[in-house]
Amino acid sequence: MTKTTDAPVNNGPWPYAAGYDNCPEVLDPISLSVKGTIPPWLEGALYRSGPGTYDLKTESGKDVHIQHWFDGLAQVHRYEIQKGGQVSYRSRNTSNDLRAEYIKEEKVTGVTFCQRDPCKTIFNKFFTTFKTAALGGGHVLGGTNTNVAVIPTPNFPGLMDKKDGSKKSGKTNIRNLIMTTDGNAIQELDPVTLEPKGLFSYGAIDDSLLASNLAPAHPCVDPETGDYFTVLLTFGPTAVYKVVRIRESVKGPAREPDLDVLAEIQSPRPTYMHSFCLTKRYVVVNHWQCDFAAWGVSVLWTGNAWESFKKHDPTVKSQFYVVDRYHGRHVATFECDPYYAFHSVNAWDEGDDIVLDLASYKDHTVIGDYYIDNLRNETSGIPPQQAVLRRYRLSAITKQASISNLNRKQPPTPVPATIDFQLDESINFELPSINPSRYLQPYRYAFGVNRSGLNKTLIYDRIIKVDLTKVKEGDMAGSATFWVQDQCTPSEPVFVPTPNGTDEDDGVLLSIVLDGRRRTGFLLVLDAKTLTEIARADMPEGKVAPHNFHGMYIPNRVN
Template sequence: MAPNSKAAKAKAAAKANKASANANKTSANNNKNSTNGNKNSGNGNKNSAANSNKAWPIAAGYENCPEVVEPVTLKVKGAIPSWLEGSLYRSGPGNYDLKSDAGKDVHIQHWFDGLAQLHKYEIHKGGRVTYRSRNTSDDLRERYKTAENVTGVTFCQRDPCKTIFQKFFTTFKAATMGTGEKMEGTNVNVNVMFTPNFPGLRQGADEKKKVSERKSPLRNLITTTDGNALQELDPDTLEPIRIFNYGYLDDSLGSSNLAPAHPCIDPETNEYFTSLLTFGPTALYKIVRIRGSHKGHHAEPDIDVLAEIKSPRPTYMHSFALTKRYVVVCHWQCDFKAWGLSVLWYGNAWESFAAHNPNLKCQFYVVDRHRGRHVATFEADPYYAFHTINAWDEDDDVVIDIAAYKDHTVIGDYFVDNLRDPKGKPPQQAVLRRYRLREVSRHAKVSKTNREKGQPPTPAPAAVDFELDEANNFELPTMNPTRYLRPYRYTYGVNRSGKTPSLIYDRLIRVDLDQIKRAGKNSQAAYKYWMEDQCTPSEPVFVPAPDATDEGQGVLLSIVLNGRTRTGFLLILDAMTMNEIARADMQDGHISPHNFHGVFVNSLTA
């Protein structure tokens, strides 16, 4: 995919300058309802449900958030560790309520469909903190405003006014001519996960020059979503550079429909893994490894399809697992009806999912990442998950920690109108569950006979080592990255205490897994929390302390919505004690929207 034209860049720059001026004006006027003053963030939100719930502090996280294109300095309280220097990138939605040129309101219904807004909190030497943000789906916004409706395939947007004829026509057109979605400009919503230094992009002479002129130490910065779409960004400014899919890297991967937003990356080898799903009467999962060429960043990357796994179940999978020996596709239950064609009929994933089946087992497909074979399959009772936490090889077993739900109906709990309503339904909560796949190599020997007959491996039962109670519910997990793919002691996430009226998370949680193994899941010593009145934290990001001698030595970074002031702050906690070290407050008039994920890039070691 070629980079945007000069004219398009000039247009984007003009729009960015206008948005920046609006954001600065909003800040100067101390306008706490900042979305009304920012045309590029929705151009008016007077009739939105958010404004009718001013007394409900959590609703501020689902209002339109203005761009801050030029960096602003935040007010720091406390002492930021002198070794903490770098950039925290945050992803997620930032706009839900638009107004067409004719004055018609366009409302985005679901949290997952909110228009992409990416954020950068930069911690400078000496403890100064700056913030900037960027809307990265402007063309899509304009398309919605022009159509006066949310168009195209979405995650959960429903259109009750669509007639049977319209549904049939849309399905026929998509099936025979393609969906019509163009992979260009900023016409796609890519807002879930960051990958710094993605190995799949070669660095030509022009790119090498651009990298040398940047302040950031990164070669590139990529965002992903659950579709077959990736977006490259400028690591300094967050300016969108291009949209592409895996077919840009290898033609055989372009026809796949979905890919988990969370790839798996081996930090030692820098190998990048993903699982690409192609819809059809028999769903096809391609397990793909991407490696930078040994010839250097200027050469084409190495792309390998390690295995192709056929299944009668096309399933929405947001993440999977990796160990030093295996890729493990965690095939939980969230299946598309009609071989995936239901997405074209309904125009969204949510209405396309089949009902939960309590009698349908879930699978773990184990792929040898070195020999490139599907060597074993394990089965478990049905569950659903967004996020795996960590996995590792333990003798001949594979151990996998997952934030598991009872079923996928949790997705329906995140409609924006529900989350804005103080009397809304609290979302279903996940629990930390540990699975064990026993004696993988023994099952691999048995499956060799199956392979010779052209048959898949015979499923074996997966064991559950333990799971935590719902009182210690657990989502948006993180850990010390130095322990990834290895046994570990601490994991961190967000938690709903049940002690406040918050519909979603109101505290951060640290879980001591060693303490649970020693004293059981009811041991209060296994849990530590951070909580503040009317505050909603986001996924914590662990940054290890230099020269640490203990896994817990480091800090947690979280972006927190302050419902009392309708602003936000960057929170820095001691990861061992969960005590606050420092915070950096955002300016008045700038909320901190509830976002998805983050990554910290150390200025000195990236």
């Protein structure tokens, strides 16, 4: 089923490349023009994060081109939905020291995700890598010389409460706001102005994490306890994954948070992991296949992550490491055929099993599909590999934990994971969102973005809703509903539940959409039940909504 105001077209280029243009920041909030009626209960702030700059001009007139989507300079956006259905917008660049360094050096410097630089010498790569590593492991980084562009997360334990200085924004639920990325770095922003307030590493909280190199950009936060979980990777001949829990200090929210290393898992495979899974009882480390060569030292001579990854090996199994949240122990390991993923959808305990859903790829070569020159090529660019929603089952956890308890000196012996189902490849699925009340619980509906293949666009052109009950019943074709509009490119939809709603899909979806016809963007509000448009808030003419990564909606506090 498709909900649309304009039928999709199939003739000529799809004008989505404007989403990779430099996006000027808007430091002072501007009012947006609203069409339709925003529900009166929808009052709060939508944060969006991702790259905002790819092309720089130096003082000498030289062009500096950032080559990959993941390396674009960070920009954070704030859409404030106010009482009466008014919407305002502001944005801010949050890595200006790094921007200044690129301009001064007339090139992209340091270690990046995918930037290729054939002119770098091995010595320079070695030096800049260890310079970056030293900063990344230090107590306080300071400034804005690190690109932290992926995930906005509110209320990080241990940061001082922040008072909202904007009279117009009312009472918010935000005490603080942080940004995370796939490194050992956290950036604090002012929740209203988006001004960078500080930059620090996990090592600033606990010295045992000083040497850690990477952490998934997506943390997991227990909605009931507020506990914050992450996984820190340290490179070496034996890679070490530290499963970490950070929680508010018993001495109060303004004190240094309590940090516990729940488990240290050793592996011969240092792997790039963008996310992992959490249930009410366990942390699940998704050890898919995207392995660094030479124990991670390969980054020294490539200067970027992409060229330091090993080639996909169909003989190397992927693993799921299960860590007991409450006893702090690695209790089970499951393995399956190799796959790759960026994003976990949801996970929960089902009896003595763990069920988890991922947006899975055949392999990690999808990362190489997101070079900017390819994505900007509206005529002959190559579409990126697409993900499918897949459900894994890890069975009889207690049994595996009992066996591992008898052999504490050895890591748990791997046992097979099984696949309950996966969507057809024609129903590709990425950038997942669910009703937050169903997080860590069984759920029915998953929302995301989808590439139809009907339009001449390399990236997503539809918002998708998947009924997983229908999938389990075998009704694959009837499980998916779509929203699409001619020459429009949606971003990740963010689900906001209706207060006191009774059905799981009672609520709205918020997505930032690029309108290629008008070269501008709008905040889209969809009915989550039907994917019909309720309202939109138009950006000013010529103001483009960049293709960004992720969003977080924070409702205002109910008076």
